[in-house]
Amino acid sequence: MNPPMTVLVTAFAVGLPMAATASGPERGDMFRGSQAVGDADGRATMNLATLRGCVALEYELRDLRSRNDSARISLEVAEGRMRAIDQWVQVMKQGLDLHDARAVDDYNGKLAEQARLTDDYNARVDPYNRDLEAIDAAVERFNADCTLPYRESDMRTVRSEREAALRAAMKARDATGER
Secondary structure (H helix, E strand, C coil): CCCCCCCCCCCCCCCCCCCCCCCCCCCCCHHHCCCCCCCCCCCCCCCCHHHHHHHHHHHHHHHHHHHHHHHHHHHHHHHHHHHHHHHHHHHHHHHCCCCHHHHHHHHHHHHHHHHHHHHHHHHHHHHHHHHHHHHHHHHHHHHHCCCCEEEEEHHHHHHHHHHHHHHHHHHHHHHHCCC
């Protein structure tokens, strides 16, 4: 018997478009739904600080989705192992000779393995669901704060700042020998 798995379904977690704007953020560039405008357009746009926060949120969502994808795969593998052991236990139970001590010991060993696999699976479900909740919350923040148009020059500035910060962090890490 498989334990119940509570999963919060989000369009974001399964890779479907989320409605930030008409086209919404997908698993790639989340700003695809926002409009980049020229510097002389004159429309209201995100200021540079807001755009920095939105780009940071975009990277946070990428990290959350990556961690969530790994957790989902891990859960699927654990579920497969549980199904296999469940089937094995059922087969063993049908042919179990209660007077054969070795057969009973083998059966009890499989039951213990089944319990361990179930506990392992259950321990992974809550963190997986917390990741889904974090993704939902980040998507809501993005939808609320990051759907105004932005200036192309501001986006270039923010992206180059992030790249420079990443290069500096990698250089500092390499200098300390950390991995």
